[in-house]
Amino acid sequence: FYFYPQLLELIAKSQLTSLSGIAQKNYMNILEKVVQKVLEDQQNIRLIRELLQTLYTSLCTLVQRVGKSVLVGNINMWVHRMESILHWQQQLNNIQITRPAFKGTTFTDLPLCLQLNIMQRLSDGRDLVSLGQVAPDLQVLSEDRLLWKKLCQYHFTDRQIRKRLILSEKGQLDWKKMYFKLIRCYPRKEQYGDTLQLCRHCHILSWKGTDHPCTANNPETCSTSLSPQDFINLFRF
Numbered sequence: 001f002y003f004y005p006q007l008l009e010l011i012a013k014s015q016l017t018s019l020s021g022i023a024q025k026n027y028m029n030i031l032e033k034v035v036q037k038v039l040e041d042q043q044n045i046r047l048i049r050e051l052l053q054t055l056y057t058s059l060c061t062l063v064q065r066v067g068k069s070v071l072v073g074n075i076n077m078w079v080h081r082m083e084s085i086l087h088w089q090q091q092l093n094n095i096q097i098t099r100p101a102f103k104g105t106t107f108t109d110l111p112l113c114l115q116l117n118i119m120q121r122l123s124d125g126r127d128l129v130s131l132g133q134v135a136p137d138l139q140v141l142s143e144d145r146l147l148w149k150k151l152c153q154y155h156f157t158d159r160q161i162r163k164r165l166i167l168s169e170k171g172q173l174d175w176k177k178m179y180f181k182l183i184r185c186y187p188r189k190e191q192y193g194d195t196l197q198l199c200r201h202c203h204i205l206s207w208k209g210t211d212h213p214c215t216a217n218n219p220e221t222c223s224t225s226l227s228p229q230d231f232i233n234l235f236r237f
């Protein structure tokens, strides 16, 4: 799921005006579908809120430069689309997460080491902080130094980390503070559940796991993973 919002956000940042009118219309339609899905599933809310904010900011700039603007179509249509974005933002801000009716084992029923193990798999520090706000026990776990150390080492190189050392009052490295410092300075490692693969031999794009009948002698060596940015770059001449 992460791939699409990331792609839409990159387009919103810089490529919106290079889309044709039909493509701009499709962009808005896809975005609407994504927002509806998030409202239904109640997942990835922050991701989409950030996307909408980026898009709205871009559109504000573009609409203000009317005349020079390269947005295709009547300006009123874009004002209407911006109103839709504001409406979606409001819906996402007011979303009430419904607690699942399931009454079995919950996260906090698991042994501590398992809870910690699961927390180590969260790749965004903000999720750890949110999780810590759920219950006092989780608060203690979410402050685990090793957890934050691993998170720093996952996203950043040793060199980047060495440049942003922060010591706590006890004289130890404060990995949590360092993490939030580091994300302001360097891009985090991108990770996607689904990635696009490009076969350089056949010039075929496919999702990872859906293989094409490759004619290369050694298919594995011709295939490269594409990030959303790499995908956009394919359209640059």
Ligand SMILES: [Zn+2]
Residues within 6 Å of the ligand: 199, 200, 201, 202, 203, 204, 212, 213, 214, 215, 216, 219, 222
């Ligand atoms: Zn191939």
